[in-house]
Amino acid sequence: MSATDTQSWTRIYSASDLAERTKAIVKQDGKQILLWRTEKAIYACNNRCPHEGYPLAEGTMAEGCILTCNWHNWKFDLESGETLVGGDALRLYPAKCEGDDILLDLSDPPPEELRAQALEGLREAFDEHEYERIARELGRFEQAGGGIYDALLQAFGWAADRYEFGITHAQAAAADWLTLRDSLSGAHVADRLVPAIEIVGHLSWDALMQRGPYPFAAGRAETWNAQQFEDAVESEDEAAAVRLLRAGLEDHGAVELRPALERAALRHYQNFGHTPIYLEKTFELVERFGERDLESLFLPLVRGLCMGAREDLIPEFHAYAPALEAWDETGTDVPSADDFRKAGVKACLDRISRAGGRVDELYDALMTASAEAMLAFDPQFRSHIDKPIQQNVDWLDFTHAVTHLNASRRICAHQPELWANAFAQTGCFLGRNATYVDWSRDLEAWKVEDPDAFLDGILTGMIDHDEPLYIYPAHVLKLATAVREEIALRPDAPFVPVLLAALNRFVNEPMKRKHPRRVARQALSFVEAQG
Numbered sequence: 325m326s327a328t329d330t331q332s333w334t335r336i337y338s339a340s341d342l343a344e345r346t347k348a349i350v351k352q353d354g355k356q357i358l359l360w361r362t363e364k365a366i367y368a369c370n371n372r373c374p375h376e377g378y379p380l381a382e383g384t385m386a387e388g389c390i391l392t393c394n395w396h397n398w399k400f401d402l403e404s405g406e407t408l409v410g411g412d413a414l415r416l417y418p419a420k421c422e423g424d425d426i427l428l429d430l431s432d433p434p435p436e437e438l439r440a441q442a443l444e445g446l447r448e449a450f451d452e453h454e455y456e457r458i459a460r461e462l463g464r465f466e467q468a469g470g471g472i473y474d475a476l477l478q479a480f481g482w483a484a485d486r487y488e489f490g491i492t493h494a495q496a497a498a499a500d501w502l503t504l505r506d507s508l509s510g511a512h513v514a515d516r517l518v519p520a521i522e523i524v525g526h527l528s529w530d531a532l533m534q535r536g537p538y539p540f541a542a543g544r545a546e547t548w549n550a551q552q553f554e555d556a557v558e559s560e561d562e563a564a565a566v567r568l569l570r571a572g573l574e575d576h577g578a579v580e581l582r583p584a585l586e587r588a589a590l591r592h593y594q595n596f597g598h599t600p601i602y603l604e605k606t607f608e609l610v611e612r613f614g615e616r617d618l619e620s621l622f623l624p625l626v627r628g629l630c631m632g633a634r635e636d637l638i639p640e641f642h643a644y645a646p647a648l649e650a651w652d653e654t655g656t657d658v659p660s661a662d663d664f665r666k667a668g669v670k671a672c673l674d675r676i677s678r679a680g681g682r683v684d685e686l687y688d689a690l691m692t693a694s695a696e697a698m699l700a701f702d703p704q705f706r707s708h709i710d711k712p713i714q715q716n717v718d719w720l721d722f723t724h725a726v727t728h729l730n731a732s733r734r735i736c737a738h739q740p741e742l743w744a745n746a747f748a749q750t751g752c753f754l755g756r757n758a759t760y761v762d763w764s765r766d767l768e769a770w771k772v773e774d775p776d777a778f779l780d781g782i783l784t785g786m787i788d789h790d791e792p793l794y795i796y797p798a799h800v801l802k803l804a805t806a807v808r809e810e811i812a813l814r815p816d817a818p819f820v821p822v823l824l825a826a827l828n829r830f831v832n833e834p835m836k837r838k839h840p841r842r843v844a845r846q847a848l849s850f851v852e853a854q855g
């Protein structure tokens with residue numbers, strides 16, 4: 325079909341009238357169209373500026389075709405259709421004269437063209453981290469019939485090689501944002517757009533903060549081999565791990581690779597417990613997106629597995645490996661949360677080993693102890709300025725103990741042999757955090773009376789959060805989603821009340837976002853010690 329076949333010309337205005345007035349606004353089919361006669365031609369465009377919707381009729385024309393919107397100085401070339409200053413494209417309408425009639429072609433471009441244009445705009449907004457434009461382009465993409473998952477997959481593709489150390493919280497939070505989106509089925513359409521805006525914004529922000537791209541090795545291995553993959557991760561051979569991953573994804577699909585990825589994720593107390601969380605959230609995304617474009621999700625994950633710091637190899641957590649060796653599936657020593665209250669890393673790990681295969685009791689004890697520690701966190705440690713760097717601690721050190729255990733439960737549900745690793749890692753969290761709690765605090769003060777209303781309030785409140793940095797809402801979402809999941813699975817579990825109370829305190833006590841004096845002091849102390 326030729327372009328002419330798809331055009332539909334509509335008489336819109338009188339050429340002689342426009343000659344007198346230079347410009348005119350015409351309302352047609354719900355559109356507000358600006359006509360502007362210049363020395364070059366008659367131009368027609370949307371009167372609403374694509375930036376913030378102010379009327380372009382109040383703009384200034386130069387050089388016969390350069391229209392400036394006087395609100396924020398965006399400039400549009402009405403001849404070429406280019407946005408010369410600013411971002412979003414302006415909708416133009418082809419115009420012609422027949423006698424005294426001005427005719428416009430008001431036919432909409434094909435939806436696929438509109439979707440492609442919106443994605444192009446989204447890419448530009450992603451590269452510049454233009455939050456409002458991200459919202460507009462996602463809105464345009466959906467308006468043109470695009471599925472939001474398609475737009476998100478594009479964003480994951482743009483982000484994949486931009487992170488030097490691989491996967492970030494942006495990917496993990498995406499799964500939680502989409503879970504929240506599911507719960508908004510009856511909400512205003514704009515509320516349902518918020519999770520997608522936050523996801524693309526967070527991916528974009530994390531990419532912008534790094535100097536990438538950091539390309540992945542090309543090619544694929546001949547065949548997928550789980551053991552070789554785990555060995556490659558263990559030796560931090562990212563290129564080999566990536567090639568094996570590609571072979572696995574192409575030949576078998578992501579689900580088949582899951583056990584090897586899970587073993588790699590739980591092998592070390594790594595990346596301060598983030599790795600199993602990232603893995604589980606990535607598989608949540610796979611369930612949503614299906615088996616397509618999965619490299620965008622898994623390549624950063626594999627880089628994260630290879631590059632993540634292996635904290636069990638540092639002195640503070642040296643007891644981790646012996647605890648795994650001592651783990652005995654026939655442990656008879658029934659654990660309780662009290663056992664972990666004031667215990668350091670080694671004592672926690674010893675206690676876990678002695679409880680051996682008592683998985684259910686250990687889970688309850690460790691989840692209770694993790695939540696209690698969060699509830700008893702002494703905030704004075706958050707604000708110190710004169711302690712060594714290893715004593716920098718804040719809420720997230722405590723929330724991760726809970727979300728790590730929550731992610732580990734999912735993994736161990738189909739790989740129970742990994743329980744020892746999961747619990748030992750929780751022991752590392754608990755033992756470290758024990759230094760920073762004040763057990764004289766009133767643990768009853770944060771009691772939650774109505775769990776459903778409480779959780780609904782937190783989660784739906786995220787739709788209009790006021791945190792300037794993405795990382796904080798990401799953690800509130802992650803923790804609240806994990807708590808909701810734990811309660812849904814076992815409403816009468818012994819840790820439920822304390823878990824709710826801990827979440828209550830976390831969302832209601834301020835987090836210190838920045839520590840300029842502490843950073844300066846610690847930097848100088850380090851620099852002086854260097855000599």
Ligand code: FES
Pocket residue numbers: 373374375376377378393394395396397398410
């Ligand atoms: S509304 Fe036109 S430039 Fe901002």
